[in-house]
Amino acid sequence: MTTPLVGVTADFKEVDERPFHVVGDKYLRAVSDCTDATPFIVPAMGHHLDIPELVRHMDGLVLTGSPANVHPTHYGHEPHERYEPYDEARDATTLPLIREALAQKLPIFAICRGFQELNVVFGGSLHPRLHELEDKLDHRRPQDPDPDVQYGPVHPVSLAPGGLLAEILGRDETMVNSLHNQGIDRLAPGLAVEATAPDGIIEAVRIEGAESFALGVQWHPEYKAPANPDSVKLYDAFNAAVLARKRRKIAA
Numbered sequence: 497m498t499t500p501l502v503g504v505t506a507d508f509k510e511v512d513e514r515p516f517h518v519v520g521d522k523y524l525r526a527v528s529d530c531t532d533a534t535p536f537i538v539p540a541m542g543h544h545l546d547i548p549e550l551v552r553h554m555d556g557l558v559l560t561g562s563p564a565n566v567h568p569t570h571y572g573h574e575p576h577e578r579y580e581p582y583d584e585a586r587d588a589t590t591l592p593l594i595r596e597a598l599a600q601k602l603p604i605f606a607i608c609r610g611f612q613e614l615n616v617v618f619g620g621s622l623h624p625r626l627h628e629l630e631d632k633l634d635h636r637r638p639q640d641p642d643p644d645v646q647y648g649p650v651h652p653v654s655l656a657p658g659g660l661l662a663e664i665l666g667r668d669e670t671m672v673n674s675l676h677n678q679g680i681d682r683l684a685p686g687l688a689v690e691a692t693a694p695d696g697i698i699e700a701v702r703i704e705g706a707e708s709f710a711l712g713v714q715w716h717p718e719y720k721a722p723a724n725p726d727s728v729k730l731y732d733a734f735n736a737a738v739l740a741r742k743r744r745k746i747a748a
């Protein structure tokens with residue numbers, strides 16, 4: 497069997513005043529270190545991509561995190577400068593990519609912004625600034641220059657009894673990192689809650705009835721993934737689905 501291919505979504509942003517398609521190294525490295533697949537970067541080129549053809553070549557999809565927020569018009573809200581930065585090139589890529597990935601039963605692992613994109617694609621909405629809500633935790637990145645602190649565990653999440661995450665991790669609670677300003681407001685129909693923070697914020701979802709692995713998490717399992725036993729289990733589960741997809745393609 498040839499090596500499976502996992503697409504990893506890129507942001508579109510300026511680097512030295514020039515446009516670039518960029519992906520954090522940790523997203524690529526986690527796929528490389530913790531699965532049998534080779535990662536490749538999916539550029540944020542929207543309608544310039546032949547998305548159905550691209551998905552046919554993939555065996556799995558990782559939707560990455562990003563400092564940029566999903567444009568509010570995708571979930572029926574007015575844009576406001578306080579909700580920036582946006583990355584409309586990424587929205588124009590990831591939202592149709594998720595739809596096509598589902599149609600082609602591709603394993604999907606959605607992380608942070610990717611998790612939020614899943615909710616938006618299914619018709620849910622986001623709260624643009626969680627930390628402005630009374631009675632919610634501050635879910636933003638810890639203010640410390642050390643990445644091990646920024647991506648260190650900061651709050652527990654309760655795993656839904658009988659859910660996919662509880663099954664994968666083998667328990668009912670775990671500690672997660674937290675580097676997001678936004679979060680799920682209205683949960684989309686078609687998504688099942690897999691984990692919640694102590695303040696009730698949804699931290700993980702599964703696509704109900706998906707024919708392959710289709711999980712989104714608000715935290716960052718990709719950060720130093722091989723060193724985190726929970727992250728290893730998550731990538732193992734994703735990998736099993738990627739390999740199964742690859743075998744199905746060969747058999748077809």
Ligand SMILES: N[C@@H](CCC(=O)NCCCC(=O)O)C(=O)O
Nearest residue numbers: 561562563564608609676677678
């Ligand atoms: N912009 C959204 C999503 C947050 C997110 O994905 N953070 C990741 C930051 C960088 C990284 O580690 O990839 C929000 O603020 O909620």
